[in-house]
Structure formats: structure tokens, C-alpha cells
Amino acid sequence: MRMAQAGTLESADCLVTVAPAEGFGLDYRGGNRKLFGERTRRLVSETLERLEVTGVQVTIQDQGALELVIRARLETALARAMKEA
Amino acid sequence: MRAMRSMLYIPGNAPGMIQNAAIFGADMVMIDLEDAVALLEKDAARDIASGFLRHYDFGDLPVIVRINGADTPFFEADLEAIVPLKPFAVRLPKCQDPSDVFVADSRMTEIEKRAGLPVGTVPIHAMLESARGIENAYAVATASTRVGALTLGGQDLTADMGIQKTRDGWEFFYARSRVVMAAKAAGIDAFDTVWTDFNDPEGLFRESRQVVEMGFTGKAAIHPSQVAIIHRAFRPDAKEVRKAERIVAAASEAERQGRGVVAVDGKMVDGPIIVRARHLISLASLYGMEGGEA
Amino acid sequence: MNLVRNALGRLVPAEVRGAGAFDPYEGAFARILAGRPSPAAFPIRKPEPPSRSKVARDLQTAIERSGLENGMTISFHHHLRNGDEVIPLVLETLLQMGFRDLTFAPSSIPDSHDCVANYVRKGLIRRIWTSGARGEVGRMISRGEMEETVIIRSHGGRARAIEEGSIAIDVAFLAAPACDVLGNSAGCAGKSACGSLGYAITDARFARHVIAVTDNLVEYPLHPHISISQNLVNQVVVVDSLGDPAKIATGAARITRNPLDLKVAENAYRLIAASGILAPGCSFQVGAGGASLAVAAFVRDYMKEKGIQGSFGLGGISGYMAQMLEEGLFRGLFDVQSFDSAVTGSMVKNRAHMEIDPSWYANPMNQGCLVHNLDVVILAALDVDTDFHVNVMTGNDGVLRGASGGHSDTAAGAKLAIVVAPSFRGGVPTIKDRVQAVVTPGETVDAIVTERGICINPNRADLWEAARKANLPVKEIGDLKKEVERFTGVPEPIEMDMSRVVAVVEYRDGTLVDSIYRVKE
Numbered sequence: 001m002r003m004a005q006a007g008t009l010e011s012a013d014c015l016v017t018v019a020p021a022e023g024f025g026l027d028y029r030g031g032n033r034k035l036f037g038e039r040t041r042r043l044v045s046e047t048l049e050r051l052e053v054t055g056v057q058v059t060i061q062d063q064g065a066l067e068l069v070i071r072a073r074l075e076t077a078l079a080r081a082m083k084e085a
Numbered sequence: 086m087r088a089m090r091s092m093l094y095i096p097g098n099a100p101g102m103i104q105n106a107a108i109f110g111a112d113m114v115m116i117d118l119e120d121a122v123a124l125l126e127k128d129a130a131r132d133i134a135s136g137f138l139r140h141y142d143f144g145d146l147p148v149i150v151r152i153n154g155a156d157t158p159f160f161e162a163d164l165e166a167i168v169p170l171k172p173f174a175v176r177l178p179k180c181q182d183p184s185d186v187f188v189a190d191s192r193m194t195e196i197e198k199r200a201g202l203p204v205g206t207v208p209i210h211a212m213l214e215s216a217r218g219i220e221n222a223y224a225v226a227t228a229s230t231r232v233g234a235l236t237l238g239g240q241d242l243t244a245d246m247g248i249q250k251t252r253d254g255w256e257f258f259y260a261r262s263r264v265v266m267a268a269k270a271a272g273i274d275a276f277d278t279v280w281t282d283f284n285d286p287e288g289l290f291r292e293s294r295q296v297v298e299m300g301f302t303g304k305a306a307i308h309p310s311q312v313a314i315i316h317r318a319f320r321p322d323a324k325e326v327r328k329a330e331r332i333v334a335a336a337s338e339a340e341r342q343g344r345g346v347v348a349v350d351g352k353m354v355d356g357p358i359i360v361r362a363r364h365l366i367s368l369a370s371l372y373g374m375e376g377g378e379a
Numbered sequence: 380m381n382l383v384r385n386a387l388g389r390l391v392p393a394e395v396r397g398a399g400a401f402d403p404y405e406g407a408f409a410r411i412l413a414g415r416p417s418p419a420a421f422p423i424r425k426p427e428p429p430s431r432s433k434v435a436r437d438l439q440t441a442i443e444r445s446g447l448e449n450g451m452t453i454s455f456h457h458h459l460r461n462g463d464e465v466i467p468l469v470l471e472t473l474l475q476m477g478f479r480d481l482t483f484a485p486s487s488i489p490d491s492h493d494c495v496a497n498y499v500r501k502g503l504i505r506r507i508w509t510s511g512a513r514g515e516v517g518r519m520i521s522r523g524e525m526e527e528t529v530i531i532r533s534h535g536g537r538a539r540a541i542e543e544g545s546i547a548i549d550v551a552f553l554a555a556p557a558c559d560v561l562g563n564s565a566g567c568a569g570k571s572a573c574g575s576l577g578y579a580i581t582d583a584r585f586a587r588h589v590i591a592v593t594d595n596l597v598e599y600p601l602h603p604h605i606s607i608s609q610n611l612v613n614q615v616v617v618v619d620s621l622g623d624p625a626k627i628a629t630g631a632a633r634i635t636r637n638p639l640d641l642k643v644a645e646n647a648y649r650l651i652a653a654s655g656i657l658a659p660g661c662s663f664q665v666g667a668g669g670a671s672l673a674v675a676a677f678v679r680d681y682m683k684e685k686g687i688q689g690s691f692g693l694g695g696i697s698g699y700m701a702q703m704l705e706e707g708l709f710r711g712l713f714d715v716q717s718f719d720s721a722v723t724g725s726m727v728k729n730r731a732h733m734e735i736d737p738s739w740y741a742n743p744m745n746q747g748c749l750v751h752n753l754d755v756v757i758l759a760a761l762d763v764d765t766d767f768h769v770n771v772m773t774g775n776d777g778v779l780r781g782a783s784g785g786h787s788d789t790a791a792g793a794k795l796a797i798v799v800a801p802s803f804r805g806g807v808p809t810i811k812d813r814v815q816a817v818v819t820p821g822e823t824v825d826a827i828v829t830e831r832g833i834c835i836n837p838n839r840a841d842l843w844e845a846a847r848k849a850n851l852p853v854k855e856i857g858d859l860k861k862e863v864e865r866f867t868g869v870p871e872p873i874e875m876d877m878s879r880v881v882a883v884v885e886y887r888d889g890t891l892v893d894s895i896y897r898v899k900e
Contacts, residue, residue, distance in 0.1 A: 006129050006132075007129070008098075010099070010101060011101055011805075012100055012101030012104060012805075012806065013099075013100050013101060031775075031776070031805060032775070032805065032806055032807060032870075034776060034871070034873055035775055035776075035807060035870040035871055035873070036806075036868055036870060036871065037871065038871055039868040039869070039871070043868075062806070063805075064804070064805030064806035064807070065100060065806050066100065066104060066141075066806055066866050066867055066868075067140070067866060067867060067868040068136040068137060068139070068140040068141060068866055069100040069104075069133065069136060071136060071140075072100075072129075072132040072133045072135065072136035073129070073132070073133075075132050076128055076129045076132045079128060079132075080128070104866075105638065105639055108638050108639050108642045108830050109638050110638075110642075140865075140866060141866050142862065142865065142866065309638050310636075
């Protein structure tokens with residue numbers, strides 16, 4: 001795995017960065033972090049579990065994205081991270 | 086009747102726009118994975134489109150996905166991701182001849198089978214964007230029962246022909262005629278190309294009126310502000326609607342009485358005219374024009 | 380703090396230090412219909428000796444003469460909006476002169492005045508009684524930096540409070556875009572013209588001492604229009620500039636082109652049309668922009684098409700409403716606040732464009748305020764809940780970022796009160812289980828209109844019927860909430876510090892409708 005990003009900082013989007021790490025870490029930033037902290041944590045772990053990914057640090061800068069958008073951006077970032085250079 | 090007068094292109098990598106798709110008032114939306122998406126973002130757009138198709142409630146709004154052509158490395162992945170999610174149709178760019186349809190068709194059949202969907206669930210809307218494509222219009226239209234519409238791709242066509250698009254659009258007269266004729270002959274829909282000059286809404290209206298008169302079922306839009314203009318162009322004439330109502334009434338009356346011949350205003354009216362009249366009334370109902378109200 | 384439950388089930392203080400005892404909210408018209416006479420207070424004012432000029436040497440001199448002391452109450456109007464330079468000028472002068480612990484009671488605080496927070500921190504201001512708080516002021520209050528509880532009042536409520544003596548203004552500093560040497564003031568002329576001076580009128584009538592501040596001293600007498608007459612004014616202070624004209628009288632607000640706002644507006648219009656309320660002699664009020672203003676465009680087209688003339692328009696007047704008056708779509712326009720430069724022009728030209736004060740506008744306890752005659756009002760919202768309560772004060776993070784304004788006044792008075800809002804904003808649903816701060820109680824809200832559907836208050840069976848007959852996209856508010864949450868997710872409720880009430884929301888009748896708590900870090 002290498003570091004990779006997906007998404008944008010446009011309104012209603014989010015920028016997701018994934019990087020190899022020890023264990024699992026989530027840094028969820030943006031105006032909605034207090035409102036959707038639990039939801040995002042759950043979304044990220046479910047996605048990682050589904051894609052059988054471990055050892056990753058996920059950073060999300062949320063510009064008011066829908067749940068499905070965060071999930072899609074995370075999936076793209078992970079796929080990019082797993083691709084051979 | 087399902088209204089298909091307008092189809093609004095929405096860039097596949099713009100979630101902010103896709104989430105508001107239903108608001109723009111278009112009869113259909115087209116999530117674009119092709120020209121509106123940068124090469125390096127094709128994967129991201131595909132994932133966004135999939136996410137929306139899977140989790141977002143578009144209500145009654147038909148969602149078409151324009152995928153990347155078979156000549157790109159993205160074609161297979163686009164189909165694999167999108168077809169199982171049952172979009173209203175897949176818009177297939179750069180159809181030159183029936184083989185382009187076959188390739189997509191067989192791939193889609195395979196994917197549908199794997200996904201447990203009835204074969205043929207997802208239609209193809211074939212884009213004709215080259216001289217060869219236009220010449221092969223009927224063959225493409227009938228290449229597979231999966232093909233539900235032909236559409237004209239004006240930008241690539243002018244490039245292929247080495248000409249400029251003009252305001253009057255004369256250069257497209259033959260191409261449009263051929264596309265419409267082939268679509269009608271094959272019993273499918275015909276959609277016109279986009280109008281790109283934002284500063285000329287009058288021009289858009291004139292072009293839309295023109296293609297309506299030629300028989301096109303609908304026209305693509307690249308900006309929400311174009312939707313109302315296109316709809317205005319499709320609005321049937323009130324007199325025509327009233328006449329159509331008389332025709333349909335006469336046809337029903339004739340059927341009740343077991344008569345085979347239908348006459349309206351002293352003229353004989355046969356099958357195709359009655360079909361057209363019914364279609365016109367359906368169209369009129371979109372504008373609240375039923376019951377004689379304009 | 381002793382908290383009691385009001386009729387909405389919300390906890391509110393039984394008293395606020397420095398303001399006295401408060402009753403909990405009992406219902407939108409409970410007080411008004413109870414039939415008790417309202418208390419009234421007239422300020423004890425020293426007569427001004429006869430003179431031919433009240434122009435003070437400078438602001439400092441005027442303040443010295445005013446008798447202002449520490450702990451007293453000062454007021455301002457907010458007609459100069461974000462172009463205002465008078466409030467900062469006066470506050471800075473007061474600070475330099477060594478004043479402390481004042482109660483700052485303007486009609487509202489313009490967004491641009493983050494500086495007010497600094498004057499609180501420096502000890503000049505101890506209490507804030509306002510209609511709105513945003514930006515740094517809002518954040519400061521929400522963080523709990525003020526020892527004294529803030530009181531939020533509606534425009535009608537503030538007028539009532541002033542007239543009954545609950546707000547006892549010691550010195551009113553009233554910016555006057557046109558003013559003569561004896562203090563006759565108006566807002567519709569001068570380089571800093573702002574249109575109506577409505578809010579200032581009530582302050583001028585009831586303050587103990589009134590200082591007119593102007594950058595345009597005209598030859599005596601000011602004419603043809605006088606908003607505040609000389610007999611109410613103690614002194615006149617002349618300054619170089621009241622503020623930035625470009626920000627005082629902005630260009631006319633245009634109808635939005637945002638498709639989301641237009642869709643919301645269209646749905647609201649369809650509901651209005653279906654209700655049958657758009658008949659000759661109708662009256663309405665719309666907001667300053669966005670979907671709320673866009674509804675006016677739809678209504679105007681309908682009125683023109685059907686040849687309907689309304690009785691009056693009310694507001695919060697923007698150029699669009701002034702244009703409708705010009706077109707003869709209303710017989711009269713009542714203006715408590717002018718939003719743009721086109722409105723000022725209309726006030727000057729058209730005698731049917733009338734300036735009103737906030738008591739006339741919306742004080743529920745007088746002999747008949749204008750909002751009680753309104754047919755339709757279109758209102759915005761920060762968020763709403765399934766009881767149809769509306770919050771226009773706090774954001775999703777619990778921080779103050781709005782104003783009560785005329786919201787609760789017009790909703791209570793109008794026959795048809797429609798709240799327009801997108802179904803979600805910034806990924807967060809607008810419809811909640813429970814709003815953090817009730818400003819406008821659900822019983823006064825007839826419909827909440829979004830781009831995704833129209834929610835009609837169950838207490839309006841007649842409206843449900845009309846909407847259904849017209850095939851409108853009506854949805855149960857609970858269903859719409861769930862529909863949106865399906866793709867936004869369900870937001871977690873913000874944890875507030877319930878031990879600290881930083882502000883109270885006073886309803887227009889003087890009772891308390893809700894409390895606003897401190898945000899946790």
C-alpha cells in the first residue's frame with residue numbers, strides 16, 4: 001500500500017487521504033465532525049472490513065458530503081493506494 | 086407516458102451536482118463518465134456514480150450513465166460497475182457500426198447474468214458521432230434489441246467531418262434526418278446533440294424547435310438553464326392538441342360501434358394518425374394541456 | 380438558575396439578572412387574548428431649553444451632557460446594516476471615556492460588528508439585548524464568555540419591551556442620514572441614505588436621552604419627510620461619515636438563479652396558489668433573498684396574469700417589492716426596514732410607500748399591529764423539527780449565528796405562514812427530531828416547504844385538503860425527515876453544557892420560549 005487521495009474540497013464533496021500505518025486511525029475534519037463522528041467512524045471501519053484492508057490511517061476533510069459520497073471517495077482512495085505504482 | 090424531452094448531462098465526478106439532479110427539472114439525467122471527467126479521475130467518477138445509483142433515491146427520475154468508449158481502458162470497468170446497478174440506460178459513445186454494439190451488448194449480457202438480472206435489463210443508447218456512425222445508423226439501431234435510442238453526438242461529428250458548427254445547423258441536416266429516420270424505422274427513440282452556446286438561448290430554442298419538427302424524441306442539455314427552453318420547444322400547439330382529442334374520441338367511438346373506419350372533420354383517419362394523436366395528447370398532459378386547456 | 384418548563388416542554392429561566400422575572404411561554408396568543416392591560420412606561424426626560432441649534436461640539440461632549448453613567452442602557456438601530464460605522468465609533472468613544480458595564484440594546488447587531496465582542500471583553504458592555512448575534516459576537520456568547528445572560532427579542536417583542544419599560548433606554552444613539560440642527564431626522568436622503576428609519580422611531584419616543592448622529596446636516600427644516608421629530612431629540616452630533624454607502628444601500632437584490640432555491644420557491648408558490656389566498660386585497664411579506672424572495676417573483680407573475688391587486692406589502696422591503704408597488708400590484712407598502720437602494724428611491728417618489736415603526740409593525744400588545752393583517756409570509760430557517768418548530772438562531776454546531784427579527788411575529792400573525800428551506804444543507808438534514816433553539820413555535824407555522832416536498836402542519840386540515848386537490852408533492856414531515864436521513868445519515872445531537880444558559884429567547888409577548896446553552900469545546 002502507498003499513500004493515495006481521492007475527492008475534492010468542493011462543497012458537498014470530501015477529500016480522503018489514506019496512508020499505510022500501524023493499526024487503524026481516523027482523522028475526521030470539517031464542519032460536520034461533531035454531527036457525524038460516529039457515523040463516519042462506522043462507515044470507514046465497515047468499508048475497510050469489506051475490502052479487507054488493515055493497517056491504514058484515514059484522513060477525511062469533509063465539505064458537507066453525503067454518506068455515500070464519503071464511502072465512494074474512500075473506496076477510490078483505497079483502490080488507488082493498493083494499485084501498483 | 087414517460088417524458089423524455091430533455092436529458093441533462095451531469096459530470097460524474099461532481100457529487101454536489103448529482104445530489105441535486107432531480108431539482109433541475111430535466112426529464113432524465115445523464116451521469117457522464119466520459120468527456121466531463123479528467124483521465125486521472127475516471128476511477129473516482131465511476132465510484133461516485135456507483136455510489137449514487139446504489140444508495141441515492143432519485144425518485145421517478147431516470148438516470149442514464151454515459152460510459153467511456155470501447156476504445157478506452159475504462160470501458161470494461163465502467164460496465165462492470167454500472168450495469169448491475171440497473172441504470173435507466175447506458176449511453177454508449179462512438180458507435181461506428183453494429184460491431185460496437187455487439188461488443189457492449191455481449192459484455193452487458195454477461196454482467197447481467199452474473200448479477201442475476203434478466204438479460205436485456207439495461208438498454209443501450211447508441212451515440213453516433215462520426216460519418217461512419219451516421220451512415221450505419223439503421224444497422225446500429227437494429228444491431229440488438231438492447232438498443233433503445235440513437236443519439237447524435239454533434240461535437241465529435243463536426244470534428245470527424247472537418248467542419249465548424251454553425252448557428253443554423255445546416256451541416257447537421259443530413260445527419261439528423263438519417264438518425265431520426267433510422268430510429269423511427271427501428272421503432273426506437275432519437276435524441277439530438279447538445280447546444281454549447283450559453284449566451285444564445287434563442288439559438289437553442291430555434292434548434293430545439295427544428296429537431297422537434299424533424300421528429301426527435303428529445304434533446305440533451307449541458308446546463309440546467311437549458312432544460313426549460315427545450316421543454317418549451319416540445320410544447321405542442323393547442324389547436325393540434327384539440328384536434329388530436331377529437332381524433333382519439335372518434336377512434337374510441339368507432340371501436341365501440343364496431344366500425345373499422347374512423348372519420349374526423351370529413352376526412353378518413355387511419356392507424357398511424359390515431360397513434361400520433363394519442364402520443365400528442367400524452368405530450369400535452371406534461372404541460373397541463375389536457376381537457377382543452379392551453 | 381431556576382428553570383421552569385414552558386408550554387413547549389422547553390426549560391427556561393424564571394428570571395434573568397438585570398431584567399427581572401419572566402413567565403414561560405403559554406401559547407402564541409395566550410397573553411394577547413387574556414385581555415389584561417399592558418404595562419406602560421414613559422421615560423422621565425429633562426426638557427431641552429429653547430435653542431436654535433442642538434449640534435454638540437463633538438460626540439464626547441454630547442455623551443457627557445447626556446447623563447450616561449456606568450451600568451446604564453444604550454441603544455442603536457441597525458438600518459445602516461453592514462455599512463454602519465456609528466456603533467463602533469460610539470462604543471470606542473465610550474470606552475475611551477472610561478465607561479463600564481453598559482447594557483447594549485440595539486435593534487440588532489450588524490454581521491460586520493465583530494468588534495462588539497471586544498467591547499464586552501474590555502468591560503464596556505456587560506449585557507447584550509438584541510435580535511441577533513452572529514460571527515465573533517455569536518461565538519463569544521455561545522462559548523459562555525459573558526457573565527450576564529443575553530436576551531434575544533423579535534422586532535415586535537423589542538418594541539413591546541420598550542413601550543412597557545422592560546427595556547429602559549438611557550441614551551439612544553440614532554444614526555440619521557439626513558438631519559437638521561434641531562434634530563429632525565430621516566433616512567431616505569443623504570450620502571448614507573438607508574431608507575426607512577423604522578426601528579429608530581420607537582427608541583426615539585421612549586429613550587431618556589436621544590442623540591442624533593449625522594453626516595449630512597441639512598438646512599433647517601428637514602423636509603419633506605421627517606421620521607423622527609425634533610421634539611424627541613436632545614442633541615445632534617455631526618461626523619464625517621455614518622458608514623460605507625455601498626454596504627448600507629446595496630444594489631437591488633436579484634431573484635436567485637440557484638436551481639435549488641428556485642425549486643423550493645416554486646413549491647411554496649404552488650402551495651400559496653392552491654390555498655386560494657391570492658385574491659384581490661391580499662397582503663404578503665417575503666424575505667430579502669434566496670428562496671424567500673424568489674417566491675415573490677412567482678406570485679407577481681400570477682397577480683399580473685389574473686389582474687389581482689393586493690392591499691399591502693410588508694417588510695423588510697427589497698427593491699422587488701418596491702417594483703411591485705410601482706406596477707400597482709399593491710395599494711400600499713409598509714416599510715420597517717429597507718434592504719437596498721432601489722427602496723430608498725421608492726420611498727421618496729411614492730407616497731404609498733410608507734415608513735412604519737416596529738410597534739406598528741409587530742408589537743402584539745397594542746391596538747392592532749400590521750403583522751396581524753398579513754395573509755401570507757414566506758420565511759427562512761436554519762433548521763426545523765417534526766413539531767414544526769423553527770430555529771433561526773443557532774447553527775448545526777450549536778453556535779449563535781442568526782437573528783430572531785420578524786420571524787415569530789409574522790408567523791403568528793399571518794393567515795398562511797410558510798417556511799422555506801432546502802431539505803439538507805452541507806450534508807446535514809434540515810428537519811430534525813428537535814431543534815436546539817425554538818424561535819418560532821410550530822403552532823404558528825402552517826407549512827414547511829423544501830425542494831423534495833411540502834409538509835403541512837396537521838393543525839391545518841383545510842390546507843392539506845387544498846394541497847392534495849392540487850396534486851402538490853405533500854409529505855408527512857416525519858417521512859421526509861427519514862427520506863433525507865437515508866442518504867445524509869442521522870446527525871448526532873450536539874452535546875451542550877446544560878448548566879449554562881447563555882441566552883434566552885423571548886417570545887413577542889414577553890414570555891420565554893426557549894433557552895440557548897453554552898457549547899462544549
